[in-house]
Amino acid sequence: xxxxxxxxxxxxxxxxxxxxxxxxxxxQYIKRFNYFIGAANITKDEQKRNLLLHVSGEQIQDIFETxxxxxxxxxxxxxxxxxxxxPKKNVACERHIFRQAGQEQNETIDNxxxxxxxxxxxxxxxxxxxNDMIRDQIIEKCSSSALRRKLLQETELTLEKVQTKSELxxxxxxxxxxNNNFTVNNIQTxxxxxxxxxxVKPNRQNIKPSRQTDRHLGKQYSAQTAVCxxxxxxxxxxxxxxxxxxxxxxxxxxxxxxxxxVKPKV
Numbered sequence: 459x460x461x462x463x464x465x466x467x468x469x470x471x472x473x474x475x476x477x478x479x480x481x482x483x484x485x486q487y488i489k490r491f492n493y494f495i496g497a498a499n500i501t502k503d504e505q506k507r508n509l510l511l512h513v514s515g516e517q518i519q520d521i522f523e524t525x526x527x528x529x530x531x532x533x534x535x536x537x538x539x540x541x542x543x544x545p546k547k548n549v550a551c552e553r554h555i556f557r558q559a560g561q562e563q564n565e566t567i568d569n570x571x572x573x574x575x576x577x578x579x580x581x582x583x584x585x586x587x588x589n590d591m592i593r594d595q596i597i598e599k600c601s602s603s604a605l606r607r608k609l610l611q612e613t614e615l616t617l618e619k620v621q622t623k624s625e626l627x628x629x630x631x632x633x634x635x636x637n638n639n640f641t642v643n644n645i646q647t648x649x650x651x652x653x654x655x656x657x658v659k660p661n662r663q664n665i666k667p668s669r670q671t672d673r674h675l676g677k678q679y680s681a682q683t684a685v686c687x688x689x690x691x692x693x694x695x696x697x698x699x700x701x702x703x704x705x706x707x708x709x710x711x712x713x714x715x716x717x718x719x720v721k722p723k724v
Contacts, residue, residue, distance in 0.1 A: 465498045470515030484543040487514070488536060506532040552580040556591075560599035567624035570596060571617070589617040596620055 468490050473480065491513065495506050510532065511519055521542060522528060528538045556577045561570045574592045583591050593616065597609050605624060609615060612623070685692050688699040 465494060467513050468494055470513070471518050472515075473517045473521070481544045484539065488540070503532050507535050510535060549580075549582050552577075552582075556581050557595065559595065561596075561601045563601075567596065567600065567621060570600070571621060593617045593620050596624075600624075 468487070471484065471487050491510060494513075495509065500506055500509065507530075511522060518539070522535070522539065525538045525542060528535055556574070559574060559577055561567070565573075571592060574595055578588050578592060581591075596617075597606055597620075600606055600609075608623060609620060612619060684695050684698075686694050686699045687696040
């Protein structure tokens with residue numbers, strides 16, 4: 459013997475809000491009630507009709523009693539209540555709303571297709587044209603101009619192909635974005651390293667000065683590279699020589715001196 463399911467009943471239907479909103483609310487309520495009677499295994503037509511009026515509440519009962527034709531079956535009762543809640547459709551307005559629908563931020567193409575499919579229900583498109591209408595709306599209102607160009611280049615484009623190519627395009631974009639992030643991270647890391655390197659002051663004692671820096675580091679430069687052409691010693695230039703002041707070079711035959719001359723002859 460099968461175990462008896464304890465299925466909770468739907469809440470009462472509250473008649474509040476604008477009439478257009480009530481139509482949507484009632485449509486959802488009937489769907490949930492049908493799920494309930496299916497789960498509870500209620501099959502008798504009269505029982506389903508009475509249960510709908512009982513569960514939906516006093517407000518629905520009061521409305522139902524004012525309706526001119528309610529029939530005797532469950533489907534008759536549902537049809538009568540649907541006609542009461544459903545406003546007269548303005549197909550032109552519904553199609554205008556459909557054509558204004560665009561892909562929202564962070565909305566995938568698949569989710570966009572689902573939303574357009576729901577909007578298309580009230581547009582009363584011919585069944586053979588509904589998918590084409592959704593396809594054209596995706597091309598017109600998708601957020602990616604690159605995807606739009608790709609779709610427009612495709613011949614015999616169907617709604618299924620749109621979803622497939624959109625998925626491949628999203629994967630490609632994600633991959634490229636990942637690579638770009640990797641490149642950016644590398645650049646940021648290298649920039650940080652360069653900044654840290656430049657913030658370290660160089661040790662001037664370890665830098666070999668050039669002639670352009672001789673006026674700033676003259677003594678240090680002379681001590682490392684200079685050779686005096688007057689006295690022949692290292693560590694200074696001839697113009698800085700103190701040993702040979704007031705004496706001339708012996709190699710020049712201009713004065714009697716014992717200092718060695720290392721100035722090259724021309």
